Amino acid sequence: MCGRFALTATPNELLELFGLLKVEDFPARFNVAPTQPILVIIASERREPGSNLPERHALLVRWGFMPGWVKNPRSFPQLINARAETAVDKAAFRAAMRHRRILVPASGFYEWRRPPKGTRGSSQAYWVRPRRGRLIAFAGLMETWSSADGSEIDTAAILTTGANEAVSHIHNRMPVVVQPEDFSRWLDCRTQEPRDVVDLLSPAPADYFEAIPVSDKVNAVANTGPEIQEEVATEPAPTEKGSGADNAQMSLF
Secondary structure, X not given: XXXXXXXXXXXXXXXXXXXXXXXXXXXXXXXXXXXXXXXXXXXXXXXXXXOOOEEEEEEEEEEOEOXXXXXXXXXXXXXXXXXXXXXXXXXXXXXXXXXXXXXXXXXXXXXXXXXXXXXOOOOEEEEEEEOOOOOEEEEEEEEEEEOOOOOEEEEEEEEEEEXXXXXXXXXXXXXXXXXXXXXXXXXXXXXXXXXXXXXXXXXXXXXXXXEEEEOHHXXXXXXOOHHHHOEOOOOOXXXXXXXXXXXXXXXXX
16 A cells, blocks of 8 residues: 655656656655645657657646546545556546556655554554665556536546565555656557556565655654654564464555
């Protein structure tokens, strides 16, 4: 799952990695939370001069996917993630998988290890970042929701897949990472159907991420400074009640 992430790269780093024509200046964000605006990358039908590839643009959308057919958003659950294994067939995501695939720039994400059922103890937060410290891109989906009065809002969800070895001891899901050489194929909704890009929806290599234990400061949306990524010492994982062995089964965030 992906319930919080960070984007601390500079605009120039985005321009270089995603091949953008331009991007507005923006501050570093250490604690991006659902319902907040997030930066996403889309491909338009326009072509750069001398290129057969669509132009890429950066824009802000709300993190919390809203299908176009929803009548009352207050009664619809907040969809911040979409399971990669089922997004092609789910009514909520089917159209976006075919027509509105996006990239979500990130510097890493946060995940929580929950104590097993029947045990005491608090959750432990982790800052999960690429080992080489580079800017990365999550696979995402976008939808524009229109209200009865004609107003519109662009919304997005991050695709998740099964966790790799670096994350599975914390949680059983993780966001899908799209590698730079696959950006064009993922964003090309004109010639690349969902079945043509499903091979991209797999976990990152085992050595791609490292998980850093951090304090519970990240739990509060109001905490937005770099101190929330500072490493802390961790306590031994709690054991099942009445058992002498550690239990690594985690619950959803």
